[in-house]
Amino acid sequence: MATKPIAAAHAVAAPAAPSNRPHGKLADVREHFAALSAKQPVDQKFRTAFLQSKVLLAHTQPTLNLDARNLAVKSLVERIGPDAQAALSHFGLQGAVPSTPPVPGGVGYGMFYTAAFKAGWGHGTSFACDFVCPTPPGGNVNTFLYLTATNRSGMGVEAFVSYNGQNDTHFRVFDWSRSDHWQTDVPLSALGNYLTTASAHGHPYQVLPVWSSTWLLSGSTWRNQALLYNHVRGGWDLLYQNDYTATDAQQKTVWVGSWGPIVETFQSAYDHTSQMGAVATQLISADNSGHWGSWALLSASNSTIRTDNVGFHQVFVDPNYAFTVNS
Numbered sequence: 001m002a003t004k005p006i007a008a009a010h011a012v013a014a015p016a017a018p019s020n021r022p023h024g025k026l027a028d029v030r031e032h033f034a035a036l037s038a039k040q041p042v043d044q045k046f047r048t049a050f051l052q053s054k055v056l057l058a059h060t061q062p063t064l065n066l067d068a069r070n071l072a073v074k075s076l077v078e079r080i081g082p083d084a085q086a087a088l089s090h091f092g093l094q095g096a097v098p099s100t101p102p103v104p105g106g107v108g109y110g111m112f113y114t115a116a117f118k119a120g121w122g123h124g125t126s127f128a129c130d131f132v133c134p135t136p137p138g139g140n141v142n143t144f145l146y147l148t149a150t151n152r153s154g155m156g157v158e159a160f161v162s163y164n165g166q167n168d169t170h171f172r173v174f175d176w177s178r179s180d181h182w183q184t185d186v187p188l189s190a191l192g193n194y195l196t197t198a199s200a201h202g203h204p205y206q207v208l209p210v211w212s213s214t215w216l217l218s219g220s221t222w223r224n225q226a227l228l229y230n231h232v233r234g235g236w237d238l239l240y241q242n243d244y245t246a247t248d249a250q251q252k253t254v255w256v257g258s259w260g261p262i263v264e265t266f267q268s269a270y271d272h273t274s275q276m277g278a279v280a281t282q283l284i285s286a287d288n289s290g291h292w293g294s295w296a297l298l299s300a301s302n303s304t305i306r307t308d309n310v311g312f313h314q315v316f317v318d319p320n321y322a323f324t325v326n327s
Contacts, residue, residue: 072255106308110262117302124215124286127151139273
């Protein structure tokens with residue numbers, strides 16, 4: 001697969017690469033990933049479940065009071081329109097009667113940013129982690145299950161691992177800044193250059209290193225990027241990018257962008273799943289002058305742990321930058 005370096009003019013405004021891996025130049029593989037994604041059939045059931053789950057997460061977030069939960073749901077309705085309205089009806093919220101049984105959704109385990117940290121950046125925010133993503137997921141997983149995260153921005157991307165049962169695992173990108181949100185869909189089996197092994201607490205794990213950024217280019221124009229680490233060539237590959245118009249408030253005052261690495265669930269109970277989670281979770285911010293700081297591990301002082309008691313057991317947690325769970 002041929003790659004080409006990113007123009008230096010683009011790299012100047014971007015954050016420095018995460019410091020936990022060697023990195024030379026970015027390589028632009030957007031055309032390659034777009035071609036792979038174009039081969040995938042549209043899974044409408046998956047897309048509907050994704051949006052329904054987000055509405056349910058907002059409606060049940062334990063760190064929010066009732067008014068804040070209503071505002072979180074309202075912000076989702078404004079962002080994703082008819083799909084969110086359908087989700088409200090699906091769960092019987094706001095007096096609607098669900099026409100089909102609700103999808104059991106929630107957070108098996110994971111981190112949510114504190115309100116201060118969620119909005120505590122200036123003109124840029126960037127997130128990186130290694131998703132611990134066993135294939136297959138094991139146990140009784142028989143429908144959707146996500147390993148996902150945001151970089152704190154309200155109009156950024158979710159670059160995440162998506163399971164559907166035991167044998168249908170994909171890497172996907174959902175862009176909150178677009179009306180056509182779904183942008184990348186690649187089977188995990190096609191990511192041999194990106195899946196690698198990392199050790200934590202004496203145990204080797206299959207991981208997928210993911211990096212997403214959102215920053216202000218100029219005026220009201222922002223840029224989203226999603227990247228994967230190519231362990232074969234030893235550098236980060238740019239697989240998705242989008243420039244768009246937004247306000248500072250749209251990036252910082254909405255509920256989207258509140259979650260760090262989480263295991264997002266769709267079953268009422270899990271049993272005998274393999275260890276999964278995230279390690280090496282770190283973030284970096286640009287101030288209001290556009291100057292980037294330094295990468296720092298996610299900590300217990302700027303995030304909280306949410307678990308919805310659906311059978312997942314904490315194997316270990318390094319507060320709060322690394323964890324795995326099983327069931």
